[in-house]
Amino acid sequence: MYYGMLAEITGHANELWNSDENLTVGKFRSQILEKYPALREKKFKVAVNQKIAEDFAPIDPSAEIALLPPFAGG
Amino acid sequence: MEKIHKPKKVFVQGPISPEFVSKSIASHQSKTAIGAHAIFLGQIRADQKESGVVTAIEYSAYEEMAEHAFHEIREKAFARFELTCMHIYHSLGTVPVGEISLFVFVSSPHRRAAFEASEFVVEEIKANVPVFGKELIGENGAYVWKENS
Numbered sequence: 001m002y003y004g005m006l007a008e009i010t011g012h013a014n015e016l017w018n019s020d021e022n023l024t025v026g027k028f029r030s031q032i033l034e035k036y037p038a039l040r041e042k043k044f045k046v047a048v049n050q051k052i053a054e055d056f057a058p059i060d061p062s063a064e065i066a067l068l069p070p071f072a073g074g
Numbered sequence: 075m076e077k078i079h080k081p082k083k084v085f086v087q088g089p090i091s092p093e094f095v096s097k098s099i100a101s102h103q104s105k106t107a108i109g110a111h112a113i114f115l116g117q118i119r120a121d122q123k124e125s126g127v128v129t130a131i132e133y134s135a136y137e138e139m140a141e142h143a144f145h146e147i148r149e150k151a152f153a154r155f156e157l158t159c160m161h162i163y164h165s166l167g168t169v170p171v172g173e174i175s176l177f178v179f180v181s182s183p184h185r186r187a188a189f190e191a192s193e194f195v196v197e198e199i200k201a202n203v204p205v206f207g208k209e210l211i212g213e214n215g216a217y218v219w220k221e222n223s
Binding site: 072 | 131133135136138139140142175176196199201202203204205206207208220221
């Protein structure tokens with residue numbers, strides 16, 4: 001799922017991500033940057049099942065992945 | 075006994091009205107263990123940007139994750155400070171300049187806990203809740219994405 005400015009760059013809010021079984025957040029980051037090079041200039045965090053995840057974290061095939069631009073609450 | 079704090083609905087559509095704030099204050103008059111309320115209100119500022127002046131912010135959120143994050147902040151605040159109760163409301167959708175988009179209301183027997191908890195809660199919201207904001211500029215549909223510093 002893409003939020004805020006990132007949804008504008010990818011052109012949609014949701015996408016199904018097909019990947020092999022050993023996906024990690026780090027691998028996912030490089031795959032997504034390859035598909036959407038414009039994201040390289042943007043800051044974003046990756047949330048897996050609604051938790052911010054570090055690059056080494058594994059991603060389950062059924063997981064919900066979200067790309068989150070900088071927060072602006074308040 | 076440990077109190078259990080149920081997740082509460084935080085998001086409201088559009089601005090938070092002064093009437094809503096005053097009703098929230100009035101509804102605490104029966105809670106006579108409270109000696110101090112601290113209220114933080116976030117108001118939309120007419121910032122000057124390169125392309126013009128901000129007229130409103132359009133908020134969106136990763137709502138499910140945000141509700142969890144708000145709940146965690148509440149739990150941390152209750153664990154850290156002597157609080158009687160606490161309410162957080164945040165706007166979604168468009169909030170024009172001069173109107174309120176965040177209402178944090180903490181109540182305690184004593185002032186120190188109320189002051190400190192309100193600051194803690196506001197800072198946690200700014201840093202850890204996935205809320206996104208588009209600063210709308212002028213009449214022609216221009217905007218910039220807001221980023222908390």
